[in-house]
Amino acid sequence: MRRFISLFLSGFCATLLFSCSSDIKVELQEPLRGDILNASFVGGFSTKTEVGDITTTHSYATVLWSAQDEMSLLYDDSTSGDLVNAHLVTQQEGTNAQFYPDPALEFNGNSFIGLYPYDATATASVADGTVASSIPATQYGYPGTFDPAAQLAVGVAQSLGSGALNMNFYNVCSGICFTLTKSSYTRIVFSGRSQEKLAGAVVVSLANPEAPQAIASQSSVGSITLLPGGDAATFQKDKDYYISFIPGDFVNGFTMTFYEGSTSVTRTCEASVKFRRGRFGWVKDVDSADRLSNIRDGELLTKNGKPANCYIISAPGTYKFPLVKGNDPDATLDAATSAEVLWETENLGPAPAKGSVVNNVSSNGGFVFFDVPSPMKDGNALIAAKDVNGNILWSWHIWLCAGYDPDASAQTLAGKDKAMMDRNLGALSNSYNASHALSNGFFYQWGRKDPFPGSLQNYIASTTGGTFFTVMGTQTSFVESTSTTGTLSYAIAHPTEFLCPVAPKTNWLYRVNSTLWGAEKTIYDPCPAGWKVPKTYVVDSNYQNVEAEEAWSGVTYERVSNASDGYGAYFNLQGSSQRAWYPCNGYMDGNGVLRMVGQFAGYWSCSPNDDLTYIMVFSQNSGMLTLYPHQHGHERAPGHSVRCIQDL
Helix, strand or coil: CCEEEECCCCCCCCCCECCCCCCEEEEEECCCCCCEEEEEECCCCCCCCCCCEECCEECCCEEEECCCCEEEEEEECCCCCCEEEEEEEECCCECEEEEECCCCCCCCCCCEEEEECCCCCCEEECCCCEEEEEECCEEEEECCECCCCCCCEEEEECCCCCCCCCCEEEECCEEEEECCCCCCCCEEEEEECCCCCCEEEEEEECCCCCCCEEEECCCCECEEEEEECCCCCCCCCCCCEEEEECCEEECCCEEEEEEECCEEEEEEECCCEEECCCCEEEECCCCCCCCHHHCCCCEECCECCECCCEEEECCCEEEEEECECCCCCCCECCCCCEEEEEEEECCCCCCCCCCCCCEEEEEECCEEEEEECCCCCCEEEEEEEECCCCCEEEEEEEEECCCCCCCCCCECECCCCCCECCCCCCCCCCCCCCCCCCCCCCEEECCCCCCECCECCCCCCCCECCCECCCEECCCEEEECCCCCCCHHHHHHCCCEEEECCCCCCCCCCCCCCCCCCCCCCCCCCCCCCEECCCCCCECCCCCECHHHCCCCCCCEEEEEECCCEEEEEEEECCCCCEEEEECCEEECCCCCEECCCCEEEEEEEEEECCEEEEEEEEEECCEEEEEEEEEEECCCCEEECCCEECC
């Protein structure tokens, strides 16, 4: 059988899935006893099976060949046209193994399919790239490894060419790995709760050789029985056991029944769980009363594997994101023990009912999980991770907008190369609405990742006034910035506190830091993955203005300054008759007072100017709306809008 030489697991990681790389290189060598297939491991971690995130660190299980491992090599004989199922055996163990076929066998084929383990009854259509085999419905549990008869792996190769056959194997199955609290169980039964097909006859498609797909047959069954392997009468506690099965979505969860002679106990997972090819879900003490019932899974919100401080939700469901700081997947929050909603809003005057925007927030196994109820409410929420003492370690902005795809609706301003979002960060609309200013979005202090509520109105006659939209939960408070409170660590731990400088200081930070937002996206950037705070003033090595790299300079726009059409500006787009709407939504001054709604708007850039910042503003001046594409001397304490640009 294949056996693990190292496997490091810690904590309770009920929702994690083990990633299986499963690449095996097979080379035909000079014959010693007939033809020999040399099998060695290839791939990123030199393992067939890569065990993915365990709690907050990467841990891996190395899998070795064992002596007497067997595999099938299937091909169409070039002379007779018959399918050949060659039986290959290795006499050694380790990361490299030589597989020996029958000495009399000659490989007369042009295409080959490899199947592990060996299956004398396996059939294949080599030309179509399919192989028919089976996953046993009765499997045997061996501490620290899976049943070698149950964990299918397949690969393809073309002709022998100059005498070498190179074949990469990929795992076919998914499965669950678990430990037990008792050593008295005589059998364990795993079943889906929605008639999922788990084992029996399967056809494996190699249309994509790097992602073989197992297709269940009509005779496939919906449960798997695991028996103690070898001479054992019962399973051992605190040992890792594996059950392998056809990958799929268990929309209503699964059950595991543990038998002690004639008595049994059933544990149930009611969450929707995705079991992916080549991955094992791991559960510590799976027979405990609370383990399976506490399992959660959800749609992973990272984009191309990248995390962020803001995640966009476009439909109801269960979601998860990694417990890391900003866009750095290695900046793990090891001390996090819980997660909760700090506030939620519909960007309106009335506060939503608690839990109506997002609910069921929890942290587990290196992820934060939450539910978005159906029907979904457009809105925003702030979720925080806390340590055992209740201290906030980090927080994330959840932006809910039904059907919103920022990539599909991105807008490129006339004369520019990079596309921008079609709305302000946190906005629920990309156009003016007379009844609600849903296009206003949030305010941000420069360099901070967390939003503050925006304005309900689109126009207020006085320079001060206006109303913030209302949140359910922790309200914004206003705190004087001192050497203690005016620090980055304090701001992270108090995401709902607007930090107000004391004159003559103009920065919310007591000591200036111009690197919090930058040309390269930082962990404090408030935009979703694939987006960032734009540049608005750039100079080259000769100190010449590089207008092409700026977000707004040189653009054409139309002023809108009346109650019926809203207050703001329409920016012309590249090659389109449509226009980008920028609301004149006011700003928060350094003391957190809402000012100049309908008469002023500021849009942050990531471009510093000494201890100030370049910013795009437009403001009413003698009844005219005037654009300043890169106003250079702006203080960092006030709250302004963010319009994200593509992070290419």
